[in-house]
Amino acid sequence: MPFLEVCLTPELIKLHEVEGKTIVVTDIFRAASSMVAGLATGLSKIKPVSKVSDSEEWHKKGFLRAGERNGVKISGFELGNSPFDFMDARPVTEVVMTTTNGTKAIAVAAAASQVIIGAFLNLETVANYLKENVNRDVLVICAGWKGRFSMEDTLFAGALCQLLGERFNIENDEAYAALALYEKAKDDLYGFLKNAGHAKRLRGLDFEKDIRFCLECNRFDNLTVIDKGFIVNA
Amino acid sequence: MPFLEVCLTPELIKLHEVEGKTIVVTDIFRAASSMVAGLATGLSKIKPVSKVSDSEEWHKKGFLRAGERNGVKISGFELGNSPFDFMDARPVTEVVMTTTNGTKAIAVAAAASQVIIGAFLNLETVANYLKENVNRDVLVICAGWKGRFSMEDTLFAGALCQLLGERFNIENDEAYAALALYEKAKDDLYGFLKNAGHAKRLRGLDFEKDIRFCLECNRFDNLTVIDKGFIVNA
Numbered sequence: 001m002p003f004l005e006v007c008l009t010p011e012l013i014k015l016h017e018v019e020g021k022t023i024v025v026t027d028i029f030r031a032a033s034s035m036v037a038g039l040a041t042g043l044s045k046i047k048p049v050s051k052v053s054d055s056e057e058w059h060k061k062g063f064l065r066a067g068e069r070n071g072v073k074i075s076g077f078e079l080g081n082s083p084f085d086f087m088d089a090r091p092v093t094e095v096v097m098t099t100t101n102g103t104k105a106i107a108v109a110a111a112a113s114q115v116i117i118g119a120f121l122n123l124e125t126v127a128n129y130l131k132e133n134v135n136r137d138v139l140v141i142c143a144g145w146k147g148r149f150s151m152e153d154t155l156f157a158g159a160l161c162q163l164l165g166e167r168f169n170i171e172n173d174e175a176y177a178a179l180a181l182y183e184k185a186k187d188d189l190y191g192f193l194k195n196a197g198h199a200k201r202l203r204g205l206d207f208e209k210d211i212r213f214c215l216e217c218n219r220f221d222n223l224t225v226i227d228k229g230f231i232v233n234a
Numbered sequence: 235m236p237f238l239e240v241c242l243t244p245e246l247i248k249l250h251e252v253e254g255k256t257i258v259v260t261d262i263f264r265a266a267s268s269m270v271a272g273l274a275t276g277l278s279k280i281k282p283v284s285k286v287s288d289s290e291e292w293h294k295k296g297f298l299r300a301g302e303r304n305g306v307k308i309s310g311f312e313l314g315n316s317p318f319d320f321m322d323a324r325p326v327t328e329v330v331m332t333t334t335n336g337t338k339a340i341a342v343a344a345a346a347s348q349v350i351i352g353a354f355l356n357l358e359t360v361a362n363y364l365k366e367n368v369n370r371d372v373l374v375i376c377a378g379w380k381g382r383f384s385m386e387d388t389l390f391a392g393a394l395c396q397l398l399g400e401r402f403n404i405e406n407d408e409a410y411a412a413l414a415l416y417e418k419a420k421d422d423l424y425g426f427l428k429n430a431g432h433a434k435r436l437r438g439l440d441f442e443k444d445i446r447f448c449l450e451c452n453r454f455d456n457l458t459v460i461d462k463g464f465i466v467n468a
Contacts (some may be wrong), residue, residue: 151410177388
């Protein structure tokens, strides 16, 4: 049986094998959720870049610029990091995006055989795809917050562990912890997260609506992947 | 109210402030537990060193050499890393010790104002000391396993969070996760940990007795600290 492992923050990626694996990158608040929501509702592709300055060449090609630093929309950009921004981007369907944590987590996954973007919004679609199509080891990379552990990303990893426990070995302590936390939180993700750091930061920035939206399970059924450097629907 | 934070592995220490804090280092399986047990039952001091070769100068001064690599006693050393070894060291009362994870976690705590060694064996003593005597921020450093998250150390951090929640701010996601995991595990630490990686590794090495011993709460009441480079009773 292949393994399902969890990397709690990109800072710890050097302690995990990436090569040859299927990677699921998550960043619940909000990059991964926004990517899934945007691609589910009309976007055709999203180019993730790490630096603000890297977005300009894509903007010249007609891409809308999306991104935040410390949760706040980057000055001059057309879109922030809210899923509602991503769902309102049309008629433009191409977006270039840079975020504090999410696009960095994507960059560390570069050596993998396959990279999927996962969120609660398409949880079952990701789980079903892994269950039915993937026979190699899977590594879930939590984007975290500035290198640190974040609760919401770990809960998403735990949700995958719960759905995939019969098809994958859930054996390392990180996965076991993620699963235990998810089991404790699953009946009220919002309530469990209300004291978590990132939700508090976003609430301080008046993103209550975003928080609730990002915690909706299975609202969309698109499988979001990285293909030749772009985030697209599979 | 001062903060109680948790650093999940020494690999993440650069994301936390150490200076000016009281640090609690834990390594439940088994360095911290062995230190507490040894000092509770007759040892006078333990010198932690990171490298095997550093132990020789202390051995020449009469210290017993203790330590493991990958859970196995270092060849030629008088003691391994079992609490039972540490409780059987007399008539010699001085030990020099090097372990895979524990002594490294101690080394990263060097810039702190105060370093305490904590284990389930002296949980209440550590908690009471912090409650009654410490008004600065506290950081619990989990030794982990080769840089990675470990469940048993995180559970100990969670136990401290539970006992200290009224005197310290338990606000960062790591502490909140540790507390939630401990609440789930506390009625049967042994059962909860039976699938955890490190317990499995030790069981594979036939240290079942050590595992059960290291999970006993409040067997001893000595406060174990670092003073001028030695681990001693306060």
